[in-house]
Amino acid sequence: xxxxxxxxxxxxxxxxxxxxxxxxxxxxxxxxxxxxxxxxxxxxxxxxxxxxxxxxxxxxxxxxxxxxxxxxxxxxxxxxxxxxxxxxxxxxxxxxxxxxxxxxxxxxxxxxxxxxxxxxxxxxxxxxxxxxxxxxxxxxxxxxxxxxxxxxxxxxxxxxxxxxxxxxxxxxxxxxxxxxxxxxxxxxxxxxxxxxxxxxxxxxxxxxxxxxxxxxxxxxxxxxxxxxxxxxxxxxxxxxxxxxxxxxxxxxxxxxxxxxxxxxxxxxxxxxxxxxxxxxxxxxxxxxxxxxxxxxxxxxxxxxxxxxxxxxxxxxxxxxxxxxxxxxxxxxxxxxxxxxxxxx
Amino acid sequence: xxxxxxxxxxxxxxxxxxxxxxxxxxxxxxxxxxxxxxxxxxxxxxxxxxxxxxxxxxxxxxxxxxxxxxxxxxxxxxxxxxxxxxxxxxxxxxxxxxxxxxxxxxxxxxxxxxxxxxxxxxxxxxxxxxxxxxxxxxxxxxxxxxxxxxxxxxxxxxxxxxxxxxxxxxxxxxxxxxxxxxxxxxxxxxxxxxxxxxxxxxxxxxxxxxxxxxxxxxxxxxxxxxxxxxxxxxxxxxxxxxxxxxxxxxxxxxxxxxxxxxxxxxxxxxxxxxxxxxxxxxxxxxxxxxxxxxxxxxxxxxxxxxxxxxxxxxxxxxxxxxxxxxxxxxxxxxxxxxxxxxxxxxxxxxxxxxxxxxxxxxxxxxxxxxxxxxxxxxxxxxxxxxxxxxxxxxxxxxxxxxxxxxxxxxxxxxxxxxxxxxxxxxxxxxxxxxxxxxxxxxxxxxxxxxxxxxxxxxxxxxxxxxxxxxxxxxxxxxxxx
Numbered sequence: 001x002x003x004x005x006x007x008x009x010x011x012x013x014x015x016x017x018x019x020x021x022x023x024x025x026x027x028x029x030x031x032x033x034x035x036x037x038x039x040x041x042x043x044x045x046x047x048x049x050x051x052x053x054x055x056x057x058x059x060x061x062x063x064x065x066x067x068x069x070x071x072x073x074x075x076x077x078x079x080x081x082x083x084x085x086x087x088x089x090x091x092x093x094x095x096x097x098x099x100x101x102x103x104x105x106x107x108x109x110x111x112x113x114x115x116x117x118x119x120x121x122x123x124x125x126x127x128x129x130x131x132x133x134x135x136x137x138x139x140x141x142x143x144x145x146x147x148x149x150x151x152x153x154x155x156x157x158x159x160x161x162x163x164x165x166x167x168x169x170x171x172x173x174x175x176x177x178x179x180x181x182x183x184x185x186x187x188x189x190x191x192x193x194x195x196x197x198x199x200x201x202x203x204x205x206x207x208x209x210x211x212x213x214x215x216x217x218x219x220x221x222x223x224x225x226x227x228x229x230x231x232x233x234x235x236x237x238x239x240x241x242x243x244x245x246x247x248x249x250x251x252x253x254x255x256x257x258x259x260x261x262x263x264x265x266x267x268x269x270x271x272x273x274x275x276x277x278x279x280x281x282x283x284x285x286x287x288x289x290x291x292x293x294x295x296x297x298x299x300x301x302x303x304x305x306x307x308x309x310x311x312x313x314x315x316x317x318x319x320x321x322x323x324x325x326x327x328x329x330x331x332x333x334x335x336x337x338x339x340x341x342x343x344x
Numbered sequence: 345x346x347x348x349x350x351x352x353x354x355x356x357x358x359x360x361x362x363x364x365x366x367x368x369x370x371x372x373x374x375x376x377x378x379x380x381x382x383x384x385x386x387x388x389x390x391x392x393x394x395x396x397x398x399x400x401x402x403x404x405x406x407x408x409x410x411x412x413x414x415x416x417x418x419x420x421x422x423x424x425x426x427x428x429x430x431x432x433x434x435x436x437x438x439x440x441x442x443x444x445x446x447x448x449x450x451x452x453x454x455x456x457x458x459x460x461x462x463x464x465x466x467x468x469x470x471x472x473x474x475x476x477x478x479x480x481x482x483x484x485x486x487x488x489x490x491x492x493x494x495x496x497x498x499x500x501x502x503x504x505x506x507x508x509x510x511x512x513x514x515x516x517x518x519x520x521x522x523x524x525x526x527x528x529x530x531x532x533x534x535x536x537x538x539x540x541x542x543x544x545x546x547x548x549x550x551x552x553x554x555x556x557x558x559x560x561x562x563x564x565x566x567x568x569x570x571x572x573x574x575x576x577x578x579x580x581x582x583x584x585x586x587x588x589x590x591x592x593x594x595x596x597x598x599x600x601x602x603x604x605x606x607x608x609x610x611x612x613x614x615x616x617x618x619x620x621x622x623x624x625x626x627x628x629x630x631x632x633x634x635x636x637x638x639x640x641x642x643x644x645x646x647x648x649x650x651x652x653x654x655x656x657x658x659x660x661x662x663x664x665x666x667x668x669x670x671x672x673x674x675x676x677x678x679x680x681x682x683x684x685x686x687x688x689x690x691x692x693x694x695x696x697x698x699x700x701x702x703x704x705x706x707x708x709x710x711x712x713x714x715x716x717x718x719x720x721x722x723x724x725x726x727x728x729x730x731x732x733x734x735x736x737x738x739x740x741x742x743x744x745x746x747x748x749x750x751x752x753x754x755x756x757x758x759x760x761x762x763x764x765x766x767x768x769x770x771x772x773x774x775x776x777x778x779x780x781x782x783x784x785x786x787x788x789x790x791x792x793x794x795x796x797x798x799x800x801x802x803x804x805x806x807x808x809x810x811x812x813x814x815x816x817x818x819x820x821x822x823x824x825x
Contacts, residue, residue, distance in 0.1 A: 035630065036531065036627040036636075037530065038531045039499060040499025040538070041533050042537060043500050047538070048539035049492065049501045049540050052747040054759070054760050054797060056752040056753065057760060100798065101797055102797070103576070103744035103799045104797070106579065110571060110578045115805075126809070129806070129809075131575070131576050131802055140571075159706070187703040192574055205574070209574075210809070267585065268583070269757070331568060
């Protein structure tokens with residue numbers, strides 16, 4: 001009995017030792033921590049990588065300070081879209097919300113300022129959307145110098161999928177001149193009403209989309225309550241008042257007294273559109289990178305800090321001026337497609 | 345008894361009404377038609393101009409054979425590992441034909457299960473030293489794993505230390521032909537627990553030669569014209585770091601050419617060094633990146649084939665193009681000679697529905713990014729590639745896709761939320777969608793484009809504004825591709 005128990009124990013010990021021997025042919029490295037390895041399979045919830053957050057950014061918008069308002073700095077609060085840079089406040093229709101923030105500005109100077117859609121509680125007969133965008137006219141690849149020209153270009157290049165409902169027409173909304181343009185898609189049965197004005201050398205557009213033209217008309221009427229800066233207009237909107245005057249290509253050679261080129265540490269090939277505000281003494285007061293990698297922004301900031309401009313005079317007095325400079329490769333300008341525009 | 349008959353009758357009537365309503369609702373609701381299975385396999389053929397040229401055809405066929413070949417650590421097809429995701433290109437790029445993407449056993453044309461789920465069963469890796477990662481399933485997609493960040497010493501992700509490189513799933517350790525090389529798999533479970541893992545599925549390469557042969561100016565012009573849209577869509581290009589031209593292959597358009605694409609995949613996915621990527625590749629942290637202190641692969645895991653480096657070379661003793669070419673050269677030849685998939689004009693849903701869906705796709709803004717077609721430039725390779733219309737449904741730009749799709753992996757100029765517009769040709773016979781293969785349902789894939797920071801939010805709003813029958817037309821169109 002006793003020897004039988006001993007034999008059993010020996011056999012059991014041998015069997016147990018087999019897998020251990022087998023393990024000796026296994027990985028030499030033991031699981032550690034760091035690099036590609038971790039033994040922590042139960043991290044605290046707060047230590048996890050946050051989901052739904054963009055932590056690794058490519059070329060992105062940034063600025064030299066956090067105080068000066070930026071075009072992309074608008075937000076929807078208390079049921080109103082407010083953008084301090086554009087001096088614009090738009091009260092949302094009842095039961096409409098901003099479901100998602102828009103993407104960052106593009107390197108062609110295109111901003112999605114807000115995307116407004118009906119809330120789940122909305123009881124209206126049809127869905128729709130209100131897209132508020134801005135196009136920096138310093139950097140647009142399209143052949144247009146102001147809001148009116150931009151809308152006219154849109155109309156002239158409208159694809160054959162669409163039919164024009166209302167030719168670009170001058171109208172007044174909230175006491176300011178806008179260009180109003182309407183078109184629709186017969187196949188999708190969707191209508192687009194676009195109203196555009198210019199503020200600080202940006203074409204600001206409100207694009208309304210729905211199957212229901214009555215809804216669109218009521219949304220347009222509602223826009224009369226919008227608050228806009230005095231300068232806003234289809235062919236005006238060149239800054240001034242509380243905002244700096246905006247002038248395209250002010251950073252041309254004859255206005256730059258001292259210029260230092262940025263020294264880039266890494267070779268990139270992306271366009272880097274930059275808006276700057278030049279103070280009354282001709283120094284760069286504020287830099288806004290529409291799209292730049294951090295090391296590009298750093299190098300350009302260091303250079304622009306040393307630039308000296310000829311002060312801009314208005315009525316013989318120096319005033320602040322806002323202009324744009326494209327560092328890196330500028331995007332190709334648009335050439336209208338060969339196919340004809342949409343029919344009316 | 346007599347009172348029960350009317351009651352029973354009433355119950356039956358109510359039940360029939362409910363069923364009628366249910367079936368009506370089902371009929372009205374739009375559904376993904378699924379993988380197109382009645383029109384044959386619509387991809388995987390060479391250009392007619394390749395077929396017509398005996399030398400080119402031989403090159404293509406040798407390339408196809410090499411593409412489908414299974415590699416081993418030593419022996420005739422040597423070089424595999426020491427780390428790898430699969431032992432053959434054709435293992436992962438197989439749906440619905442060689443050159444495609446992830447297969448499934450139960451879905452047309454029934455290629456087979458996810459090959460990564462079978463590597464222990466078929467002896468490609470040792471079950472003593474490797475386990476099948478938790479995210480690999482027989483009926484799921486082939487997956488590549490990446491850790492967006494390196495780990496801290498306490499096992500949490502270091503958000504200030506981006507990683508993003510490929511963490512190969514398997515090692516050769518324990519294989520009879522791997523000698524004493526002993527490596528452990530990356531910490532997939534720990535990475536998952538830390539929320540520090542993302543996936544990619546194989547991109548199909550049908551028509552890839554056409555994509556390679558679109559001149560940069562064509563892409564730039566297309567972009568400039570597309571910027572004139574009322575959908576809030578911008579778009580950028582990823583650029584090759586060497587010459588600044590537009591790169592275009594891979595989920596983030598990070599690879600410049602098919603040759604680079606092939607060379608990188610051979611090295612990263614299969615562990616085979618070649619004339620483009622000349623060393624065996626350690627894991628991102630294994631070679632010291634991220635301040636890990638690693639010094640590379642252990643000496644007993646190097647040169648396992650015993651032939652020196654690179655493991656895949658151009659053969660100076662070859663007697664014709666096919667035998668002189670390196671494996672990577674053959675992959676390149678195979679991919680660039682693969683014609684674009686053939687769309688169906690009638691299936692699913694009929695010609696009218698498909699045509700309607702195509703028009704809707706354009707009208708609601710999808711085609712701003714998913715550009716229907718682009719012209720190629722003149723080709724020195726084969727007439728089929730030159731001055732041709734590539735119906736790729738992509739602008740080859742990278743776009744911000746928002747928080748819902750962001751993977752926090754930067755590649756070249758593409759940030760963590762930017763992805764190349766996925767070419768849609770051949771979509772009708774794809775099983776898994778989006779970069780990580782998270783869904784097989786086309787409707788879910790469409791709706792996943794809608795999240796904070798996405799350039800596609802407005803087109804998706806427009807899609808949701810369409811009637812169910814219009815949405816069905818659009819789905820039918822996509823499945824006709």
